[in-house]
Amino acid sequence: MLLMRLLLVPLLVVLLTLADRRWGPAVTGWLTGFPIVAGPILLLIALEQGPAFASHAALWSLSVVLANVCFGIAYSWAARCLPWWLCLVAGSIGFAAGALALSWHPLPPWPALALTLAGLFLAPRAFPRVQLTTPLPTPARGELPARMLAGAAMVAMVTFLAQRLGPHVSGILTVYPVMSLVLAVFSHLHAGPTHAIRLLGGVVGGLYAFSAFCFVVGMALPRLGIAASFMLALVCALSVQAVTFCIRHPQLVASWRRR
Structure with a gap:
């Protein structure tokens, strides 16, 4: 399990x-919204804590x-005038406030799904409108290993805490x-706030598959067990991800079809 945590996330960071x-x-951002971190964490929780524990955790995840x-949204608006570390603080405060509000009176699964889908539909209107005007600069030496290390450390911390709380x-x-x-x-840090805002705005499209x-x-x-449940969930998530990609990025779809 530890090896899976240490290897999977850095590999995903490289690919993204x-x-x-x-x-x-x-x-x-659209790719990042897919449950590429949450999926392995929930699987690890199911294997180590049992299906009932993981089922409750997954439904709580849906709720928030x-x-x-x-x-x-909080990070993006802060990025227009603040350095990255203050943006990170603002984003984390936004996450905490949103999680507290959404978990204050949790809804049953179907209403929670409906509320989430409605929120995702409206969410793009809440991000600042920006346009990329400069090409992506050459990455700094050592940046990719630093990204990999940061990703592995974050997911290890979240998984460690999740199993105990x-x-x-x-x-x-x-x-x-x-x-x-x-x-x-x-x-x-590497390409400027506009790049970060565009990435975070793109995450919304991937969260449909996450949900x-x-x-x-x-x-x-509770009904199918671990293997069948996660396989079914993966198939459903991939199907939703394909639909959202076609809707949000029709130009790329058209260019690939012409090849």
């Missing part, structure tokens, strides 16, 4: 960094998905935007 350089921050959006807190911590935090901070994944895991685990 390469995607950022190839397709830009909006597509990278919009806290992830609150992080992105019960399904309620586990679910909330699973939603904490580990990957988008790492990528946004390094993008802010579908958490919903299916939470509902299916």
Whole structure:
């Protein structure tokens, strides 16, 4: 389990960094919203704490998905005039406030899913409007290893805490935007605030798949067991991810079809 934590996330960081350089921050944000960190964390929780614990954690994650959006909105508005570390503080405060509000009176799974989808639909209107005007600069030496180390450290910390604080807190911590935090901070430092804002805005599109994944895991685990539940959740998340990509990035889809 420890090896999985230490190897998987740095590998994902590398792949997302390469995607950022190839397709830009909006597509990278969309990819980041997919449960590439939360999925392994929930699987580890299921294997170590049992299906019932992981089911409750997944449904709590679904309930507070919009806290992830609150992080992105707070960071993005702060990035227009503040340094990255104050933006990180603002984003974390936004996440905490959103998680507290959403978990104050938790909803049953279906209403929670409906509220989350409605919030994701409206969320893009809350981000500042920015346009990329400069090409991505050459990365600094050692930046990629630093991203990998930061990602591994963050997911190890979240997983460690989640296993010890019960399904309620586990679910909330699973939603904490580990990957988008790492990528946004390094993008802010490396390419400027506009790049970070575009990346965080793109995350919203990927959170539809995240929500579908958490919903299916939470509902299916008590009935189907670990392997079948996570496979079904992955299939559903990938299907939702494909649909949102076609809707949000039709130009890329059209260019790939012409090749």
